[in-house]
Amino acid sequence: MELNIDENILKAYGYNFEAVALHQIGSGHINRTYLLSTHSDEKYILQNINTQVFKDPFTIANNIKLVEDYLKSNFPDYLFPAPIAALNGELMFQYQNEYWRLLPFVKNTIAFDTLSDTKQAYEASKQFGKLSRLLNNFDTSTLKPTIPSFHDLGWRYEQFTFALSKSTNELKERANHEIQTALHHHFIIDYYYSYEHNRDFPNRVMHHDTKISNVLLKEENFEGVCVIDLDTLMPGKFISDLGDMMRTYLCAFSENETDLNKIKIRLDYFKATIKGYLSEMKGSLTETEKGLILFSGKYIVYMQALRFLTDYLSGNTYYPISYSLQNLDRAKNQFKLLNELFENEKILQGIIEECL
Structure with missing residues (x-):
């Protein structure tokens, strides 16, 4: 090479x-x-x-x-x-x-591309939670965004509506169901805005990219060692990290899976993720944040669905693709995952209450 x-x-x-x-x-x-x-x-x-x-x-x-x-x-x-x-x-x-x-x-460690064990989910979420806990009193105003508006859902929605206004009829017709789904879920943004400036919903130092490959685990027993890939370490809300963990840890299949029947939430992985994160952050989260734990998953999954759909409507200019409909398929995948969060809301909220 x-x-x-x-x-x-x-x-x-x-x-x-x-x-x-x-x-x-x-x-x-x-x-x-x-x-x-x-x-x-x-x-x-x-x-x-x-x-x-x-x-x-x-x-x-x-x-x-x-x-x-x-x-x-x-x-x-x-x-x-x-x-x-x-x-x-x-x-x-x-x-x-x-x-x-x-x-x-970091010697004697391993990073996984996919999760194959609930312990990995627990240890990974614990490590991201630990970093947040240690930085609980850090002055976030001293940091600058490395990617401006990276997790700004309102801005991502504006990008979507702009792409929609400029897209071809052919692309819009093919994506009509996903477009309607995106428009319908605008209430997620309104809900976020109702909390955005709440004093009980502080800015924190967030990693912003909490996929499993960004945590090092011990080779011998998969215990968490540290967090890596710190490029997007910048101010944000706690939902950025916990929501991204939900998006990437809960389903056995990635956003590239086209069989939507496979897109389901693994309840044991959900429990492991919440448990690991709260083992570090339970004492630092405010009451408002605790009430938004499940919402964090909805926020990030909806945002990722919008981003894939926006890229499809724009002619696939951002995400690498291997076939022309891939970004539309990815959007369908993420909307299915979002639907799973809503469909299982009572069960998931029950697990959160148990972990709290």
């Missing part, structure tokens, strides 16, 4: 091609990631930042540094795999309009 890395990037961290071995790793679609191994068996993660997604990579570096300094001062034993400074002291090395960083490699 052609690695396409200039030696000056290695030299920025005190290495050269003779001193290291490089292998491309990771399943992420955003950044290019490499395992860097030295001859003395030290390992690091070398990563190239995607500037199409992250317009200002130094905002990422600054946010992570502020959080790292806070954690070092207040919770020095917490494992927070922040970038290692280059020889010039910078946490992000810029070379020929590309941005690179070096990260520590």
